[in-house]
Amino acid sequence: MAEQALSLSYGQAFVAPERRRHRSSMSVQVPEGNTLRSKGVCALISDSTWRNAIAKQAGDLSVRGFLADYYSTPEHWDVKTSATRVLRALNSWSYSQSGYIEGGSYVSSMSAMVLRDREAHLFHMGDTLVFRLRGAEFEQLTRDHVTDLGGYRYPSRALGLDGNLDIDYVRTPLKQGDLFLFTTRAVRGTLMPSDYVQLIRSDVSDLDAACERLAEAAQTRAAERGYGGDQFCFQLVRIDRLPEEEPDRPLRHYGNLPVPPELSAGDRLDGLEVQAVLSKTAQARVYRMRDLRSEREMVLKAPSPELSSRNAYLEHFLLQQWVVERVNSPFVARVVELSRPRQHLYYLMEYINGTTLADWGHRHPQASLAQRLDIARQLAKAVQALHRRDVLHQQIHPGNVLIDAHGQVVLTDFSACHLREVDGHKKARELARQVGLSEHSAPEYALDTDVGRRSDQYALASTIYWLLTGSLPYAQAPNQLRTHTDLERMSYRSARTRNPEVSSELDDALRRALDPQRALRFRRLAEFAYALREPRKAARDDEGHARREPAIFWQGIAGILLLLLLLSWLLK
Template structure:
């Protein structure tokens, strides 16, 4: 094979079995991409996760960690390093497990697992580790344990796990990298192997076995013969050929991609032809492009040259692609994974043809002179809710949900409408190593009408912030107006918001029932203690009457009836008094 075409070649084998236990709480797997492009820029990944038995949900934790890592790692931007990609993905997984553990705390169900992974990219092995599973390196008949067990000793024979995925909201992860040579072997194992087979025996098997499959089988049998009463997970990989080292230099150049120039129709770049400009602002541009080879249409988003020297802006732009690639939902625009190297900094999304909701709502009002029909509004709202829930399921907060970021598509044949969220520019990802950055009020261009005031004043209201935006959009769908009127756009500081009052939806649209108005009011409440905490709860109360709201309505009606009764009674006695006075005066006369 010519040197300039030399690629990574591996031999590997994996086993994961219940072995000495009734159930298997381990998870082990590997992903070696078929795509040369992915191999070059993301590498090959190998993972062992061991569910913590006494946590009760260890099996779910290990499977979640394995599947999420092998899926999400390969969706990270090509411009991210292996370390950055893996750490951000693992931080997100850790927070997801931690939240599951917290949710089940009353049942003592902890979603905890150990995690050890090896990512092979170019000539380098990247090692990630937390817990007491292990990674060994074998070279020239010598075995070396590369990881440290995260265990604490109470007394002789008594230890406990000090670190694991899902144990704490902030992940403390061990990372190291090492240069590889042809013939190197890397072994990843759960404690079902290394607690029952000593390193000398492991070294002997790796030195004598002819293939990874044979070695793994021998190691498993040794553990069982030595009385293993635990699950056994083993991954063994051997380096048969390494790629050219200049791939790292090329990756370095990729992270320094130049900003693209302003494109005009007919220009060609990286196998794509520019058809037309779709959108342009001070922060980014969007173009309709066509893949010259396949004819596929796509939307190309490019960064604004105004931020060419702004490293934070560049990092957030790159992160948008990663966020979009992790979300697979029919109501969220899909990011297209590219198979060709890029000459400039940009990314591709599916082309969603339609009308943005802002224009769509305005057009509906002009045509009908009234808000759209409730069933139609509810259908659109339900789709937007499913889309925003997909963000939350991936530990991401949208932060800038508004009609301008939603496209309404209409099927030409069936007439069915589909709402698609098309922007990731302000998304905040929980669990990654970043500081919450509030939306800049001066540059939101109308966002203040829909964004949670807490965002705009520098506070992170997380999921509840997206709920505020969703409820505001719901209010507009049902009434054609906004819950606090247009004056909210002029608010700058918290005291400005204190002067605003919720405008009852029933006052704007008398057809709206009181229970629906109560749901909209709760969804747009400035007080987080009074606002919904989940999309599901809000949508449930939008679809059907909440008994609590009906009780409030009855209570208010009773109060009003009682007041009316006393008013009538007082009026009766007043008229009686006047009559008595009149008769008294008449008799005196």
């Protein structure tokens, strides 16, 4: 017998005359099949301020962005993890982009409800409104985040308003027949709770018509009281049928996927055969696999079997795949989607037939400076691709960089990757320390100070320094620091003393990117990447040599003519 799935109905009504661009957006998305079971139904509403020059774009982007990213998160994530990660990533992008827009911003209030199984999960920020009508009880589920400035009320909390997003989260059980109403702050001062109940209950068979009645009544009431009544929107969602209750069902936090057992060459898992064991650490196992159906080779990463009960690590492990999926770059390892359902907890990446940068350096001691700089530039592009998606790698070192037979560089190992958040410094640092610091890690990881993009810049520069010189930039490895006094004693060892081919400009750039004080490094990684171009000093020297060659030639001719003239005088 087929499992009974969640079933619902919804209706919408929107009022926005053409003479004014609307600033609100709403949507309901009902997926099918396994996605409905694993991710549920999404109902959203967003609203920007009327003084925003791009209010329409802000409202539409928040809704479309959430829906696209939420349904792209791993199916074994729970609702709260998926929605929270998506909202924070969306907030970070909106906040960063708003600085480039004159007279507008991507700031919007938003309420997003995810209906999955027999529960509703509500995520709210700003002054949009969500009500629940259950029987005769009409209850507001959201609270307003507003502040008064100069007689106007503005959201004190909203998507894109600040780098740090504070989200109200409400989790509530569902009952068959529950009605959820989504609307915006414009309705304040028009309809009373009794009006809502009466207008909705007068005919619940047609939810679109019910929303239209609400809009007309709100417009009429606004006109009577002298309010602006041209920006109303209403959305109703009704629970028609709940899925069957499963009291003995285990928690779905990790999608009921067990951690794979210890595997050896020849073992099989979910239609994949182990070709080789690539890595065994305290946190994870990495295997080279072959798909028995397509014959394609790939890399499987799974949590270590002994860590199956450590939910804190498992939560981050689940984050790794989603983080890597967000990055699209030829210099960053790609995630591979399996064509059939997984029965265990792991993720797959493309297999790269190559060698680590550490091995490459030992095998090619005579490699030219141009070759090494080409590798350095590719590695810088990989880190830039991560940073554009607000991802910190935190484990950049020669062992995590692969080079294939064609010289293509690919950054791998996302064990310590972390989404860059204003409140995430401590979590990012603790994660990196849990995975393990390397001799290329920035000093702030050992000294419990804030970490960020410039921490990756340090690790990148340290790796490039090693690539160019075969040694480390400081006598004491940063991961061995104990106090800030040790930090002040760090003295940079010029790369030119170990490799005279390194230009003074490049050495200065390395010195700055490797400054023990995070605030003194390059503000943007692009500035350091620019310095990795072909040595400019050498180019200028070549130009100077080219300019001197004609002068030397004519000076020689003049000398020969003078000598002939003297000889002619002597022979007379």
